[in-house]
Amino acid sequence: MQQEMNRENPCEPCAEFEAMLALLAADELNPAEQAEVADHLAHCDRCTETLERERELLALIAERRIEPDAALLSSCRAGLEDALDREEERGTLRGLIARVLPGGWIAPRPAWGAALLLLLGFSVGMLAPRLLHQPVVAGNSNISTRESAPDDAPADTSRSPIDIRTAQVAGINVMPARDNQPPQVELQVRSRQPFKVQGTVNNEDVKSLLINVLRNNDRFDPDVRLDAVDLLRARNNDSDVRSALCHAVHTDSNAAVRLKALEALNGAEPQDLIRQTLLDALVDDKNPGVRVEAINALRGMAAKGQVVPDDHMLAVLHERMRKDPSTYIRIQSAAAIRDLGPREKF
Amino acid sequence: MIGISVALEGDARQAAAAKLAEEHALVRSAQAGDRLAFEELVRRYDREVLRLALNLVHRSEDARDIYQEGFLRVYRNLHRFRFECSFYTWLYRIVTNVALDHLRRRTSRREDQAPVPEEADGGTRDFFDRQPEHRASANPEKRLLGQELGQHISAALKRLSPRERMVFEMKHYQGLKLRAIGDLLGTSEETVKNSLFRATRKLRSCLDGMR
Numbered sequence: 001m002q003q004e005m006n007r008e009n010p011c012e013p014c015a016e017f018e019a020m021l022a023l024l025a026a027d028e029l030n031p032a033e034q035a036e037v038a039d040h041l042a043h044c045d046r047c048t049e050t051l052e053r054e055r056e057l058l059a060l061i062a063e064r065r066i067e068p069d070a071a072l073l074s075s076c077r078a079g080l081e082d083a084l085d086r087e088e089e090r091g092t093l094r095g096l097i098a099r100v101l102p103g104g105w106i107a108p109r110p111a112w113g114a115a116l117l118l119l120l121g122f123s124v125g126m127l128a129p130r131l132l133h134q135p136v137v138a139g140n141s142n143i144s145t146r147e148s149a150p151d152d153a154p155a156d157t158s159r160s161p162i163d164i165r166t167a168q169v170a171g172i173n174v175m176p177a178r179d180n181q182p183p184q185v186e187l188q189v190r191s192r193q194p195f196k197v198q199g200t201v202n203n204e205d206v207k208s209l210l211i212n213v214l215r216n217n218d219r220f221d222p223d224v225r226l227d228a229v230d231l232l233r234a235r236n237n238d239s240d241v242r243s244a245l246c247h248a249v250h251t252d253s254n255a256a257v258r259l260k261a262l263e264a265l266n267g268a269e270p271q272d273l274i275r276q277t278l279l280d281a282l283v284d285d286k287n288p289g290v291r292v293e294a295i296n297a298l299r300g301m302a303a304k305g306q307v308v309p310d311d312h313m314l315a316v317l318h319e320r321m322r323k324d325p326s327t328y329i330r331i332q333s334a335a336a337i338r339d340l341g342p343r344e345k346f
Numbered sequence: 347m348i349g350i351s352v353a354l355e356g357d358a359r360q361a362a363a364a365k366l367a368e369e370h371a372l373v374r375s376a377q378a379g380d381r382l383a384f385e386e387l388v389r390r391y392d393r394e395v396l397r398l399a400l401n402l403v404h405r406s407e408d409a410r411d412i413y414q415e416g417f418l419r420v421y422r423n424l425h426r427f428r429f430e431c432s433f434y435t436w437l438y439r440i441v442t443n444v445a446l447d448h449l450r451r452r453t454s455r456r457e458d459q460a461p462v463p464e465e466a467d468g469g470t471r472d473f474f475d476r477q478p479e480h481r482a483s484a485n486p487e488k489r490l491l492g493q494e495l496g497q498h499i500s501a502a503l504k505r506l507s508p509r510e511r512m513v514f515e516m517k518h519y520q521g522l523k524l525r526a527i528g529d530l531l532g533t534s535e536e537t538v539k540n541s542l543f544r545a546t547r548k549l550r551s552c553l554d555g556m557r
Contacts, residue, residue, distance in 0.1 A: 018543075022546040026518070026546075028523070054546065054550065057550055057553055058518055060495065061518065062519075066400050067397065068393065068409070072396065072400075073396055076392070076396055076414065084384075084418070088381070190385065
């Protein structure tokens with residue numbers, strides 16, 4: 001029947017080879033089958049044309065391939081984390097009910113079971129918000145949320161400093177700043193029992209969490225790292241913060257984060273570490289935007305007399321002036337040498 | 347020369363074994379309730395899961411649903427994973443089942459509803475249609491043709507059955523071999539071959555008019 005149809009339509013391939021052509025286009029034939037099809041194609045124009053159309057079709061469809069963008073992936077991850085939180089809460093509740101009311105009691109009394117569940121749900125709904133918003137008591141180790149703390153106090157006195165230094169930050173919410181005050185920050189921290197830390201960047205726990213994000217940059221999303229850099233900028237004269245920002249410039253895989261970290265170092269107390277970080281970025285960073293920021297920052301510091309040029313620095317600038325692929329950086333390096341180099345004596 | 351290649355193969359095998367052992371350790375931690383270990387496993391594979399979902403359903407909202415439902419099922423059933431296959435294979439099996447359920451639901455919903463004109467505005471266009479036509483952006487006529495082609499491809503893909511769509515996606519977008527697809531879908535290689543053939547035939551008949 002198929003063969004008859006194909007004979008009527010000269011564009012159709014030979015019926016006995018039609019499936020094999022689709023598999024050949026999909027690279028799914030073994031060598032013997034490939035040889036068999038090749039022999040047939042040598043004297044069959046219809047099948048040759050069909051194979052060409054098959055490949056053309058796959059190429060057309062491949063061109064319309066969609067790659068998930070970072071924003072969608074990020075929102076999926078955030079949604080999943082929320083869903084997992086809810087799942088864990090439900091699991092805890094189920095475990096509690098199972099302990100209080102063994103299945104053997106509920107099974108023969110479904111109506112009682114349903115009524116009890118309703119009552120329990122109502123009670124949890126009424127009581128949980130009040131319990132969760134009680135002020136933190138020192139020594140209580142089962143805290144899941146935390147109201148904002150004064151800047152000079154740890155955000156949560158119940159957790160050990162080790163928890164804070166190694167905690168994973170899932171998300172950062174920044175509230176708008178008022179009256180030149182640092183913005184309030186809410187950090188969602190992942191752990192077996194997720195919790196939130198609130199405060200300004202002047203709070204030591206908040207600072208430690210943000211530094212942890214930059215120090216372990218491969219474990220966090222670029223959005224979280226960018227927020228961390230942005231917030232830490234206000235404390236760039238703190239030695240731990242400065243060191244974390246320099247670490248981000250050296251090691252972060254995302255050029256936007258490295259660039260922002262370089263910007264955040266601007267205005268920090270000039271120290272050898274910062275100067276060396278700028279020079280390292282100028283020499284090693286593959287991204288021209290980061291190198292431009294580095295040379296501009298070096299020139300800015302030179303103009304203010306904040307860097308004392310030495311042989312190493314001048315050698316780096318000379319090398320950039322000759323070899324950097326970016327014309328702008330070559331020109332700026334020459335200008336920096338002119339500003340910093342030894343003056344000609346007249 | 348042969349000695350070097352044997353040594354390199356040995357190194358690659360050792361690296362693969364180390365990676366597998368590390369992954370098994372992560373799975374065991376996740377099975378013991380370590381949420382961070384589970385999230386690390388998610389991050390290893392979630393981009394591929396989202397890519398599969400997005401190219402199957404063409405709507406970011408639906409892809410997000412498949413992503414979330416898939417990983418939640420993995421989380422709930424983690425204690426059932428017995429290390430008899432790779433974690434990736436096991437995860438993919440679950441996600442493809444979720445995606446197939448989603449496609450089936452959508453197909454039956456579409457059949458229940460009155461037909462909506464393809465060209466109508468108001469959310470009936472899918473993700474493919476909203477993608478900019480990069481190749482022909484400078485030429486309005488080519489851009490229009492590109493958009494038209496995109497709509498035809500979307501319409502043609504929608505004519506495939508959920509299983510044909512899944513096989514086609516896994517073969518031509520994910521680059522999997524038919525035997526692996528059969529393993530993932532819990533069916534024989536022969537059945538997968540037939541699905542791929544039917545899918546290709548339907549697409550060809552839909553898109554021949556565009557040439």
